[in-house]
Amino acid sequence: SFSSGVVQGSKSVGGLIGRNNGSVSNVFSNADLSGIEIEKNGELVFEGENIGGIVGYNSNNISNSYFVGSINGVKNTGGIAGIDFGNIVSSYYVNSISGLTNKNGEGKYVSELKLKSTFVGWDFDNIWNISEGESFPFLRSFEDIILTDEFSVSGFVRDFEGRAIDNILIEIYSVQKNDDGNFVPDLTNKITEVFSNSEGYWSIDKLSGRIAVVPKNNEGTYFYPNFVVTNSSSNMSFKYLEFEGGEGTETSPYLISNEKQLDYMRY
DSSP: OEEOSEEEOSEEEESSEEEEOSEEEEEEEOOEEEOEEEEETTEEEEEOEEEESSEEEESSEEEEEEEOSEEEOSEEEESSEEEESSEEEEEEEETTOOSOSBOOSEEEOTTGGGOGGGSTTOOTTTTEEOOTTTSOOEEGGGTTOOOOOOEEEEEEEEETTSOBOOSEEEEEEEEEEOTTSOEEEEEEEEEEEEEOSSTTEEEEEEEOSSEEEEEEETTSOBOBSSOOEESSOEEEEEEEOOOSBOOSSSSSOOBOOSHHHHHHTTO
């Protein structure tokens, strides 16, 4: 199993489990873990004890796990377990997490956590998969999940004369794998941002996985190109040119009346 999002508590906070007395294996988390403010004697006090990437308080076995989120606590914070009285093997966390007091598991660089060779003894034939050098491992039971670092995309929208186009709308779609093994935009899952008087500049952050970027003008008309798929921070520039008509599809092709519109079709 896996977890993401935000998990908060004053004691025994884990990315997946607060207190573990059993056996945990083949799991991962990219959640943001934190203590909380508690009122004491009329004052707010920040408390956070036994906070771990996978388990808050561990008294048994953890194996084949990794954590790439963040931790903010006061006492007993660990990359895999906040406090450990059990056995942790073949488990990893990103070593850029600051303030850890219990470094159980093995700290690795982000680049190392995207290599199959890092995960010694893991079953990549039946349980795990990885996009080598591109993603962290993900469970084969969740093939559509490509877990990557958070990133941002940004760029300018200009016309073919180089003039900035304002009042633009940027749609971000998640991209899923279809039955043919190709990645296609999930049109039911999108983020929409409107940028007005920005001189054509746009920027959206806190993205992850594979995405499609769809720029439109304020009338809902698509810019060129329609989709750009990425999974890393990048800058994108789009150019927009109006046609005499048409939607650019097989049944409704663009209508061309001048050489600029014809030149546009080369892209």
